[in-house]
Amino acid sequence: MSDYKAPLRDMHFALYEVLGFEQHYQNTPGCEEASTDVVSAILEENAKFCENVLAPLNAVGDQEGCQWNDGVVTTPTGFKEAYQQYVEAGWPSMTHDSAHGGQGLPHSLGILLSEMVGSANWSWGMYPGLSHGAMNTLSAHGTDDQKQTYLTKLVEGAWTGTMCLTEPHCGTDLGMLRTKAEPNADGSYSISGTKIFISAGEHDMAENIVHIVLARLPDAPAGTKGISLFIVPKHLPAGDGSAGDRNGVVCGSIEHKMGIHGNATCVLNFDGARGYLIGPPNRGLNCMFTFMNAARIGTAIQGLAHAELGFQKSLEYARERLQMRSLSGPKNPDGAADPIIVHPDVRRMLLTQKAFAEGGRMLIYFAAQQVDRSEHAESEEDRKAADDLLSLLTPIAKAFLTEVGFEAANLGLQCFGGHGFIQEWGMEQNVRDCRIAMLYEGTTGIQALDLLGRKVLMTQGETLRVFTKMVHKFCQAQEGNAEMEPFIAPLAELNAKWGELTLHIGGVALENPDEVGAASVDYLMFSGYVTLAYFWALAASVAQAKLAEGDGDRAFYESKVQTARFYFQRILPRTQTLETTIKSGAGNLMDLDAEAFAF
Ligand SMILES: Cc1cc2nc3c(=O)[nH]c(=O)nc-3n(C[C@H](O)[C@H](O)[C@H](O)COP(=O)(O)OP(=O)(O)OC[C@H]3O[C@@H](n4cnc5c(N)ncnc54)[C@H](O)[C@@H]3O)c2cc1C
DSSP states (O other): OOSOOOOHHHHHIIIIIISOHHHHHHHSTTOTTOOHHHHHHHHHHHHHHIIIIIGGGHHHHHHHOOEEETTEEEOOTTHHHHHHHHHHTTGGGTTSOGGGTOOOOOHHHHHHHHHHHHHHOHHHHHHHHHHHHHHHHHHHHOOHHHIIIIIHHHHHTSEEEEEEOOBTTBSSOGGGOOOEEEEOTTSOEEEEEEEEEEETOSOSSSSEEEEEEEEBOTTOOSGGGGBEEEEEESEEEOTTSSEEEEOSEEEEEEOOOSSOTTSOEEEEEEEEEEEEEESSTTBHHHHHHTTHHHHHHHHHHHHHHHHHHHHHHHHHHHHHOBOSOOTTSOSSTTSSSOBGGGSHHHHHHHHHHHHHHHHHHHHHHHHHHHHHHHHHOSSHHHHHHHHHHHHHHHHIIIIIHHHHHHHHHHHHHHHTGGGGGSGGGSHHHHHHHHHGGGTSSSOHHHHHHIIIIIIIITTTTHHHHHHHHHHHHHHHHTTTOGGGHHHHHHHHHHHHHHHHHHHHHHHHHHHOTHHHHHHHHHHHHHHHHHHHHHHHHHHHHHHHHHHHHTOSOHHHHHHHHHHHHHIIIIITTHHHHHHHHHHTOSHHHHSSOGGGSOO
């Protein structure tokens, strides 16, 4: 059974037929080089690397895991060599600034590549993925010297990066972090403290690791307003720019965890390690938030990646596995039984995965367009509009896609029956690997508070209206198109309901702030289902137009229209339950005394 096949046809559909990426790149300053030919060639080349090099290492990574020995971490067989190939092919530098050795291609292109890398082998992909976070921080906030010393090495891929936020007593609540930064006479800082759960925090794939660390200066105010950001390299740079002496940071242990075994999740002990301040003192969290949207889209991709991988494998299996006869008479009369794809329930599971994977792809690519526009659009007004849209869509993409991605991965396993539970098929690994996506980069609960509290209610619904207006315009444009009616009528109704629900929650929250927390995850899921409905309606309109033109690729477009129909008739009605639970209010959660949960 194949491990992973890059879905290039569907990627092209989402990019060029649904989202107009050709015009997007031509009209966005600095993105013009990304012509359709260039993008296609890059996607094809990356697809080969993902299919032939990374995908075969996915099970190896899971079974071998990383090994820790006295502070040294060895990655699974083949990981290091794959990374060397990745660097030699120039992939790390693709979307970074040419001033630091990058190729200057649009950020959105990096997101497309991350999808393929992540679907082929999520654990491996996290090593270069974390480096991008460090590179973006340095690009936005580093001094020229810091960029010259660290960024160029990261862009080249010679060094990798990490993001060190979490400590044993503080995960979500970073205001409590304790790691200290004491100023030294030479302008550097001595960093001391313990960070936990640091992905790619120690490994053997590159000669140096650049840790981006949150810590407190001695006179810092308490809480989140007293956090600063530091570069702490594993090896201090030598005079010639190479990795020099060891710095005072060691990996105390690695975690034994449910999934992503190929990625080292490290306890890092900083013991007077030399660090360098990035950005202004006490503004560390603000600096991080400047690229948080892009990083969270990176995690949203994980939902898509595991949905796609599970879908591919379970579809192949469902076409081959013979069990029982179709209820409506044999479909494979010469065989001992029919392939399980004839059974309605197996189709439910396959179509759910397909709807989430392909719908999620459109949502992520749309968000990727906003990343480009928020950075490069001609006018300040356009950049702000894109940024507003991105800030609304980011918690939805991150939390909703990882939740439904997990549901999809689980259904992929279910299609295999008992064989799904057995290691050899890779389906149980897919479920285990997927689970972390709802936890890191802000749990679903925290993303939901961000969406409803910060993004929607605190802007008096302004950012939400940017998106709902777009959906409204699309629905208006489809008026009179009878074939689109089954999609447009429910979409328009739910789009209006989204605003009404927001007003309702805003109203009850004036009386009781807990109403926001009580509604938030259901509200986020409601928002996700409506957002995906918009993209599926767009896809259906494109596919119907192609079918009307008599386009040769009929089977592809018919499959799009049928999947949209499935989504609207079998997935979107979940919004009705969510509306009911949202309106049920906070009382059913809060009235029970904490002491009375169990006796
Ligand atoms: C494999 C792995 C890799 C990771 N990689 C990194 C990394 O590279 N760098 C890094 O810095 N960190 C990393 N993390 C840490 C990760 O980001 C945190 O685990 C996450 O932020 C949650 O923090 P916590 O585990 O302390 O949970 P807690 O903050 O203790 O939360 C526990 C529960 O309470 C809920 N909760 C907390 N506050 C609220 C609230 N106000 N309202 C509603 N619910 C709330 C949460 O949603 C959660 O369900 C990683 C973690 C893992 C497991």
